[in-house]
Amino acid sequence: MSLDTLAFAGGFQKPVFEAQAVFRTLMDCMARPGTIGDIAATVTPPRPLTPAAGAVALTLCDHDTSIWLTPALAASALPGWLAFNAGAAIADERQNARFAFIEKGAMLPNFCLFAQGTQEYPDRSTTLVVEIESFEGGRPLALTGPGIRTEEGIAPVGLPDMFPQFWAENRQKFPRGVDLILVAGDRVLCLPRTTIISVKEA
Amino acid sequence: MNTTDLATYNFAYLDEQTKRMIRRAILKAIAIPGYQVPFASREMPMPYGWGTGGVQVTAAILGPDDVLKVIDQGADDTTNAVSIRAFFQKVANVAVTTKTREATIIQTRHRIPEEKLTAGQTLVYQVPIPEPLRFLEPRETETRKMHALEEYGLMHVKLYEDIAKNGHIATTYAYPVKVEGRYVMDPSPTPKFDNPKMHRSEALQLFGAGREKRIYAVPPYTDVVSLDFEDHPFEIQTFDKPCALCGAKNVYLDEVVLDDRGGRMFVCSDTDHCEDRCANGHRGHLAYNKEAAE
Amino acid sequence: MYVAVKGGEAAISNAHRLLADRRRGDRSLPAIGIEQIVAQLGLAVDRVMAEASLYDRALAALAIRQSRGDMIEAIFILRAYRTTLPRFGYSLPVETGAMLIERRVSATYKDLPGGQLLGPTFDYTHRLLDPSLLGDEAIDAGLEREEGGEPIMRVSDILAGEGLVEDDGSLPDGHVAGDITREPLEFPMARDLRLQALARGDEGFLLALGYSTQRGYARTHPFVGEVRIGEVEVELDMPELGFAVSLGRIQVTECQMIAQFKGSAKNPPQFTRGYGLVFGQSERKAMAMSLVDRALRAEEFGEDIVAPAQDEEFVISHSDNVQATGFVEHLKLPHYVDFQAELDLVRRMRREYEAAQNVGTELPEAAE
Structure with missing residues (x-):
């Protein structure tokens, strides 16, 4: 299939109800960091973006949201797919992006390079959708903060070693800062800027 | 004029673009507990000030599997609650209930249910004036700065002036709270009796102010502390008597005027809670005695 | 015996039925048509279009009829309809x-x-009630200026x-x-x-x-x-x-x-x-x-x-x-929960006030 035809296919089959279901999963996961949600979506974005991340894009993005893509995603058929299925435009600068998509294996830029929001409008910050390998089997991390009764544990595979430090810097800027949606396969986990991450001693 | 087009609305009334806009605002609101996210509130087919913010939030999160409960003043049968419930039945064909524990989404005006909310539930508040500092400073440009700088001295001064003048904090509802140690937030005009229920609640709490175009949130297990002073700690209302119908204590009561000679009775404001207790055999001193009546 | 107020749904539906009845008014008179409103109450239609931000005379007239001539209600109805319309784009500035x-x-x-x-x-009309408008006298067509x-x-x-x-x-x-x-x-x-x-x-x-x-x-x-x-x-x-x-x-x-x-x-x-x-x-x-x-x-x-x-x-x-x-009129919605909270506070402060007054009047006697 050519790049052009890819761009016009693969949206939601039932946009109203599928978008609602994906959103509710994201809302629950954002409200309860560490909770893993399932995305049973029918979208098929151009590779290398995965269906779950594509479903997140079609749920939240439209022509009011500009999107930053990694070089690999920007070079794929994804920009056309996002334009056709969501009406969303590609941001030239990370600072101007409401959303950013980072495929599995791509370099995760430091969070401070994205829009942080302002002290008056901290909501005007980028939400990063980051694909990783898995939520289990990696270095154990402990999560605390709003939405978490006592402590949640995750052990993500596919985040850079610097991640806890990037995140701590992000956390320090509160109320400014980015929020993360991590995607592994068809599973999703959210990290709002309020979550405190500590590296568990093995 | 094509009048047939007039009757076709999307599931849950809002168009998908509007829902996306509200959904984005909700996610940011959850990520910044207590911060008021501006959103492009739409005209709804009910008046501003009658719950359009709550209705928009509910419409944006509602799905076909949800069970919706709508209360006003704690009651399911007040006219505006009836009207909003009927709206969602009509535009989303959603299952509705009056039972707190059966509901997945509870839209409320002025009360938090007495029954403890649980992890699967979302409480949606209708908010008239979301800005807790608004009555101290009417300008949005100023109050926004105060929140940015975490400058809440004015609020403490106001509360302390109450104490100096009256010996009490004279705020009985919409009593300001601090969320997760950062943002001062208006809990909506719930009686301060309900404030402690917000603290580390298992349920997600979403707040929608339609006319003022703001959405804010308190995630589960989040600290919500009512503002007070060491020598004047926050305290909630207490009632001398239990509910006259179900005998419940430590619940919020409505005063009902019985006659023109000063007769009064106090009954649960949360009608579902009251009915549930009555069904389980609890009796207050004025309870309707079915056996005796038959 | 107190019974909690029930039957909100029936009350609302009865109220709407009565509203429809009052809107139609005397059935022996012909119903007013949308075209008549557009043609003969044109400035009312214009105001509704302007403040609803929707240019559609027939729908504005429908809103006026539906609202029984309550202009703000008509504006509201038309706005609520407008907000559901899809947006195709933005026009060029009008010249x-x-x-x-x-x-x-x-x-x-x-x-x-x-x-x-x-x-x-x-x-420059003299604002004198015009009895000829009680009937339906023939009206001359307006004069038109020449083109060009x-x-x-x-x-x-x-x-x-x-x-x-x-x-x-x-x-x-x-x-x-x-x-x-x-x-x-x-x-x-x-x-x-x-x-x-x-x-x-x-x-x-x-x-x-x-x-x-x-x-x-x-x-x-x-x-x-x-x-x-x-x-x-x-x-x-x-x-x-x-x-x-x-x-x-x-x-x-x-x-x-x-x-x-x-x-x-x-x-x-x-x-x-x-x-x-x-x-x-x-x-x-x-x-x-x-x-x-x-x-x-x-x-x-x-x-x-x-x-x-x-x-x-x-x-x-x-x-x-x-x-x-909306916000002014929302004050007629029930507020009894908040009012109860205020009532409780005012009663308490009143008791304290009266207690203080009593102390004040008793003290001088005690000193004597």
């Missing part, structure tokens, strides 16, 4: 200079190119020729006109957004504010440079076609209010302008809007902000009558 003019008056020149055209105005007269140039263009009036103003490069119906308001506002808010603002509110500026609360020494009413073409750019296509004509009222300005460090002495543009024939609204627009530009001209009409946050936050009526 009011090319207007097909029905009325055009200027207070600043005795005569001018295009002349003074009174049009269908109430001005001189172009009706805008008064602002005449003054601009001398360089004595500020130009149309410009927004920064790349500025995309905002849309107050799609984005939350943020203060301070750009003038495009402010004008949008004023265009749908309540006629009565803007009238009172405009009036207040004339009475000295932010006086601007205004003159009606020009009011013009007529039809303009609405065009939409079609990127696929590479040119703009006409969507049709709409009637608008435009007012350019000329105000004195002494000049500042940045600008030479010149006339400044306030602008009003409203759907349909609505001269009062367009004039009031232009007065308020000029007053709200105080900061731009370095004028002191001393009056309500100059206060952007105050004016724009309170000009929308659908918002205002």
Whole structure:
């Protein structure tokens, strides 16, 4: 299939109800960091973006949201797919992006390079959708903060070693800062800027 | 004029673009507990000030599997609650209930249910004036700065002036709270009796102010502390008597005027809670005695 | 025995039934038709279109009939419908200079190119009740001017020729006109957004504010440079076609209010302008809007902000009558939970007050 035809296919089959279901999963996961949600979506974005991340894009993005893509995603058929299925435009600068998509294996830029929001409008910050390998089997991390009764544990595979430090810097800027949606396969986990991450001693 | 087009609305009334806009605002609101996210509130087919913010939030999160409960003043049968419930039945064909524990989404005006909310539930508040500092400073440009700088001295001064003048904090509802140690937030005009229920609640709490175009949130297990002073700690209302119908204590009561000679009775404001207790055999001193009546 | 108030649903449905009955009124009279409202209550229709921000005479007339003639209710109904409509794009700015003019008056020149055209105005009617309107007397058709007269140039263009009036103003490069119906308001506002808010603002509110500026609360020494009413073409750019296509004509009222300005460090002495543009024939609204627009530009001209009409946050936050009526009228919803909380506090404070009074009256006796 050519790049052009890819761009016009693969949206939601039932946009109203599928978008609602994906959103509710994201809302629950954002409200309860560490909770893993399932995305049973029918979208098929151009590779290398995965269906779950594509479903997140079609749920939240439209022509009011500009999107930053990694070089690999920007070079794929994804920009056309996002334009056709969501009406969303590609941001030239990370600072101007409401959303950013980072495929599995791509370099995760430091969070401070994205829009942080302002002290008056901290909501005007980028939400990063980051694909990783898995939520289990990696270095154990402990999560605390709003939405978490006592402590949640995750052990993500596919985040850079610097991640806890990037995140701590992000956390320090509160109320400014980015929020993360991590995607592994068809599973999703959210990290709002309020979550405190500590590296568990093995 | 094509009048047939007039009757076709999307599931849950809002168009998908509007829902996306509200959904984005909700996610940011959850990520910044207590911060008021501006959103492009739409005209709804009910008046501003009658719950359009709550209705928009509910419409944006509602799905076909949800069970919706709508209360006003704690009651399911007040006219505006009836009207909003009927709206969602009509535009989303959603299952509705009056039972707190059966509901997945509870839209409320002025009360938090007495029954403890649980992890699967979302409480949606209708908010008239979301800005807790608004009555101290009417300008949005100023109050926004105060929140940015975490400058809440004015609020403490106001509360302390109450104490100096009256010996009490004279705020009985919409009593300001601090969320997760950062943002001062208006809990909506719930009686301060309900404030402690917000603290580390298992349920997600979403707040929608339609006319003022703001959405804010308190995630589960989040600290919500009512503002007070060491020598004047926050305290909630207490009632001398239990509910006259179900005998419940430590619940919020409505005063009902019985006659023109000063007769009064106090009954649960949360009608579902009251009915549930009555069904389980609890009796207050004025309870309707079915056996005796038959 | 107290029984909790039940039957809200039945009460609501009965109320709606009674409303429908009252709306229809005396069944021995014919029902009023939408076409009749459009044709014979045209200015009511225009106001509803203007403040609902939806140009559709038939739907506005339907809203008026549905609301029993309650204008704000009709505006509300039409707005609630408007908000559900999909958006295809944004039209190009309308060219009011090319207007097909029905009325055009200027207070600043005795005569001018295009002349003074009174049009269908109430001005100079003697406000005497007209008994002939009790019946349905035959009415002569209006006279029409001959085609092909001189172009009706805008008064602002005449003054601009001398360089004595500020130009149309410009927004920064790349500025995309905002849309107050799609984005939350943020203060301070750009003038495009402010004008949008004023265009749908309540006629009565803007009238009172405009009036207040004339009475000295932010006086601007205004003159009606020009009011013009007529039809303009609405065009939409079609990127696929590479040119703009006409969507049709709409009637608008435009007012350019000329105000004195002494000049500042940045600008030479010149006339400044306030602008009003409203759907349909609505001269009062367009004039009031232009007065308020000029007053709200105080900061731009370095004028002191001393009056309500100059206060952007105050004016724009309170000009929308659908918002205002909703919030004022929401006070009739039950508030008994909050009232109970207040009642409890007032009773407690009253007991303490009376106890203190008693102590006060007893003390002197004890001292004796």
